[in-house]
Amino acid sequence: MNYNKIYFVFLLLISLAFQNCANTHGSLVHNEQEFTAAIQKAGPGDQIILANGNWENTELLIKAEGTAEKPIIITAEDKGSVIFSGQSDIRISGQYIEISGLVFKNGYTPLTEVISFKEKKGRYASHCRLTECVIDNFNNPERFANETWIALYGKNNRVDHCILYGKRTSGVTMTVRLIDSACQENYHQIDHNYFGYHQSLGSNGGETLRLGTSQYSLTTSGTKVEENYFDRCDGEQEIISNKSCGNSFLNNTFYMCRGTLSFRHGHDNIAEGNFFLGNHKDNTGGIRIINERNQAINNYFFGLTGYRFRGALVIMNGVPNSPINRYNQVVDGVFSNNTFVDCDYIQLCAGSDAERSLPPVGSKIENNVFYCNSPKKIFTVYDDISGIEFNNNYASPEVESENGISLKKTAMKLDQNEYGIWIPESPEIENAGCSLTSPKATRENTGASWYKIEEAELEFNTGKEIAVLPGLNTLYDAVNESAPGDIIVLSAGEYTSTKDIFIDHPVTIKSDGDEKPVLLSEKPEMFTLRNEGALMLEGLKISGKSSPDAAGNAVIATSKYSMNRNYKLMVENCDVEELNVNHSFDFLRVYKNTFADSIVIKNSSFKNITGNIASLDKETDDLGIYNAENVVYEANIFENVGGSVLTLYRGGTDESTFGPIVKFSACTLINCGLSSRNKSFGSIYLYGVQLADVSESSFINSAKIRLHLSKDNPVISLNDLNIWPSADIDSNSKDFSLRNLVHKAL
Ligand code: CA
Numbered sequence: 001m002n003y004n005k006i007y008f009v010f011l012l013l014i015s016l017a018f019q020n021c022a023n024t025h026g027s028l029v030h031n032e033q034e035f036t037a038a039i040q041k042a043g044p045g046d047q048i049i050l051a052n053g054n055w056e057n058t059e060l061l062i063k064a065e066g067t068a069e070k071p072i073i074i075t076a077e078d079k080g081s082v083i084f085s086g087q088s089d090i091r092i093s094g095q096y097i098e099i100s101g102l103v104f105k106n107g108y109t110p111l112t113e114v115i116s117f118k119e120k121k122g123r124y125a126s127h128c129r130l131t132e133c134v135i136d137n138f139n140n141p142e143r144f145a146n147e148t149w150i151a152l153y154g155k156n157n158r159v160d161h162c163i164l165y166g167k168r169t170s171g172v173t174m175t176v177r178l179i180d181s182a183c184q185e186n187y188h189q190i191d192h193n194y195f196g197y198h199q200s201l202g203s204n205g206g207e208t209l210r211l212g213t214s215q216y217s218l219t220t221s222g223t224k225v226e227e228n229y230f231d232r233c234d235g236e237q238e239i240i241s242n243k244s245c246g247n248s249f250l251n252n253t254f255y256m257c258r259g260t261l262s263f264r265h266g267h268d269n270i271a272e273g274n275f276f277l278g279n280h281k282d283n284t285g286g287i288r289i290i291n292e293r294n295q296a297i298n299n300y301f302f303g304l305t306g307y308r309f310r311g312a313l314v315i316m317n318g319v320p321n322s323p324i325n326r327y328n329q330v331v332d333g334v335f336s337n338n339t340f341v342d343c344d345y346i347q348l349c350a351g352s353d354a355e356r357s358l359p360p361v362g363s364k365i366e367n368n369v370f371y372c373n374s375p376k377k378i379f380t381v382y383d384d385i386s387g388i389e390f391n392n393n394y395a396s397p398e399v400e401s402e403n404g405i406s407l408k409k410t411a412m413k414l415d416q417n418e419y420g421i422w423i424p425e426s427p428e429i430e431n432a433g434c435s436l437t438s439p440k441a442t443r444e445n446t447g448a449s450w451y452k453i454e455e456a457e458l459e460f461n462t463g464k465e466i467a468v469l470p471g472l473n474t475l476y477d478a479v480n481e482s483a484p485g486d487i488i489v490l491s492a493g494e495y496t497s498t499k500d501i502f503i504d505h506p507v508t509i510k511s512d513g514d515e516k517p518v519l520l521s522e523k524p525e526m527f528t529l530r531n532e533g534a535l536m537l538e539g540l541k542i543s544g545k546s547s548p549d550a551a552g553n554a555v556i557a558t559s560k561y562s563m564n565r566n567y568k569l570m571v572e573n574c575d576v577e578e579l580n581v582n583h584s585f586d587f588l589r590v591y592k593n594t595f596a597d598s599i600v601i602k603n604s605s606f607k608n609i610t611g612n613i614a615s616l617d618k619e620t621d622d623l624g625i626y627n628a629e630n631v632v633y634e635a636n637i638f639e640n641v642g643g644s645v646l647t648l649y650r651g652g653t654d655e656s657t658f659g660p661i662v663k664f665s666a667c668t669l670i671n672c673g674l675s676s677r678n679k680s681f682g683s684i685y686l687y688g689v690q691l692a693d694v695s696e697s698s699f700i701n702s703a704k705i706r707l708h709l710s711k712d713n714p715v716i717s718l719n720d721l722n723i724w725p726s727a728d729i730d731s732n733s734k735d736f737s738l739r740n741l742v743h744k745a746l
Helices: 003-022 032-041 474-481
Strands: 027-029 047-050 053-056 059-065 072-076 082-087 089-095 097-100 102-108 113-116 118-120 123-126 129-131 134-136 148-152 158-160 163-165 174-176 189-191 209-211 224-226 229-231 238-243 248-250 253-255 259-265 270-272 275-277 284-289 295-297 300-302 313-316 334-336 339-341 346-350 363-366 369-371 379-381 388-391 413-416 422-425 465-468 486-490 494-497 501-503 506-511 518-521 525-529 534-538 541-543 554-558 567-572 575-579 586-589 596-602 605-609 614-616 628-634 637-641 646-649 661-665 668-672 682-687 691-700 704-708 715-724 729-731 737-743
Touching: 027 032, 032 047, 032 059, 059 072, 059 097, 089 097, 089 118, 102 113, 275 284, 339 422, 465 474, 474 486, 474 494, 474 501, 474 506, 518 525, 525 534, 575 586, 586 605, 586 614, 596 614, 614 628, 628 646, 646 661, 682 691, 691 704, 704 715
Parallel strands: 027 047, 047 072, 053 082, 059 089, 072 097, 082 102, 089 113, 089 123, 097 129, 102 134, 113 148, 129 158, 134 163, 148 174, 158 189, 174 209, 189 224, 209 238, 224 248, 229 253, 238 259, 248 270, 253 275, 259 284, 270 295, 275 300, 284 313, 295 334, 300 339, 313 346, 334 363, 339 369, 346 379, 363 388, 465 486, 486 506, 494 518, 501 525, 506 534, 518 541, 525 554, 534 567, 541 575, 554 586, 567 596, 575 605, 596 628, 605 637, 614 646, 628 661, 637 668, 646 682, 661 691, 668 691, 682 704, 691 715, 704 729, 715 737
Antiparallel strands: 118 123, 413 422
């Protein structure tokens, strides 16, 4: 070998060495195969860098052994530029592995978990860290698929600075599992994560975080949940479901979340330094307590409106010799130094009934501050509270006193501080209430700073106006060309559709003036709401006279397939008529596994209809699942409607949901619900509805008002109703309020 050759080899080696340095001292991999080859060789201190790009249909098993001093690093070439899409998931197994910078969107897991700290049963991850990762709307199209986004197994793992946004399927967003001894006494840490918007699931299984399950609930987890930000986590009654022992919930912020931090099962847990900012949104709650030696200390609660199990503070009754999945008695609970500002409900001995007959014992409520700006009875006492000691609690004079609860009434001044937090002040209360003046967790200091969430909630009237003239399929074409939020404006005249109009995003269809445009369809359905769709109809006349002469037409139908996005339907100032070409012609027809966030029908008339206006009764499994959260009927006239004007069915005994909620007012029904095909046998039929207000309405020559009250104390009121001839109210229970019911003779 001559010197030239040696020199050349020398240069080659130098350049290879530099190349390795340029690769940020790790190996860059471009696909699942390259990754698998790299991880199999990886040892302590190694880095594997995932190349920027779309990692579609990628399932990574990250199985390796790092050390405490030299963890194995798995990261993105550029944080946020490595996208897992399609059918993708990650499993982690081994120890001391740190994973960062990855994004999951536009797809869903083919397994039941997106990121799992488990290879398989018995092989878990420990001392691993998942940081700055994002899961954004990564949902199975099947609403009840039952999937989890992050599942912690093993011990001593940390999940931090992650963003979890837009969970829409059944199954908890993040969970800690205690399925065997290798997963118990795990001391995980969950901190600085941003838990973003979670729509109402309309069923149990919509928790954002769950620690344990009832089966292992007497086992210690020891997980610390610290400084996380929960933003509008509205999935179900439990934002967090604690089902194990020895966990701490420290300095988290719950911003406008429906539901509560629920100490559902397990002992020796603590909630301290948390901010619950309800801002007067409906069904917002604080902390719910069951079991032994659980504590709520130094928390701040603002504008929480939730009732029953969703109160600002809910202390439950227990079941004697409770089975592990029911309610253990509250023993030795401590609730101290909390501040409650303008919260509507504090519930003591909640859930008291023949089964839940054990009131709390050995417990203390002390050094708390309760402030209300107007007279309010905030405490509800359902059973014997002698097992709760009250010491040194202060209340503003507006808080109404309750037997057995000692409150020191004192004038307080409410001041908003520089952080926007309202603090009640008085020289007398210096040693009581929450000592914190602002939440530690904010939207800014949680999650991954490099990721921008595109909020895509269904909103009407945010787009452009599209003017459309009468004609064949002109409306169909306009809807197809529309973008989310657009407003389609129709001139007077006839709009006949020979095709089913699919609604795939929020769209408004309205008239341009006083005269109502006429909508006709030659298809069995005029509009089909599909996933992501929402429809607003305003100032229109809808006629069924061009519809096919066959049974079972509908003006609006949901998808026949599962919809994982809650839809909205608004109908205002519309005249709907001649849905009578054949029998069972409905206005709205829904299908199983679809869920309306809201159905609002106002100032509209419905005449000569053979089917139902809205029959929301397709969830018949009696699992506490139903078809619509909020239903509002206001100032409508229904005349000659053969089917039911409104049927809403929620079966089962599950107590996890907020709705269904019905507001039915100022409506007139003439000759409604009398068809032999009306399976509900009622003009309106509310089954298992949680909150209903039916008022100022007339039922003339119509079928009965039918109610079926569930056992969990629904709030049902009927006020100012005229019924004639004397059709009846038919109910399984008398436990509803009835005021000013008038039977008139014709
Ligand atoms: Ca639940």
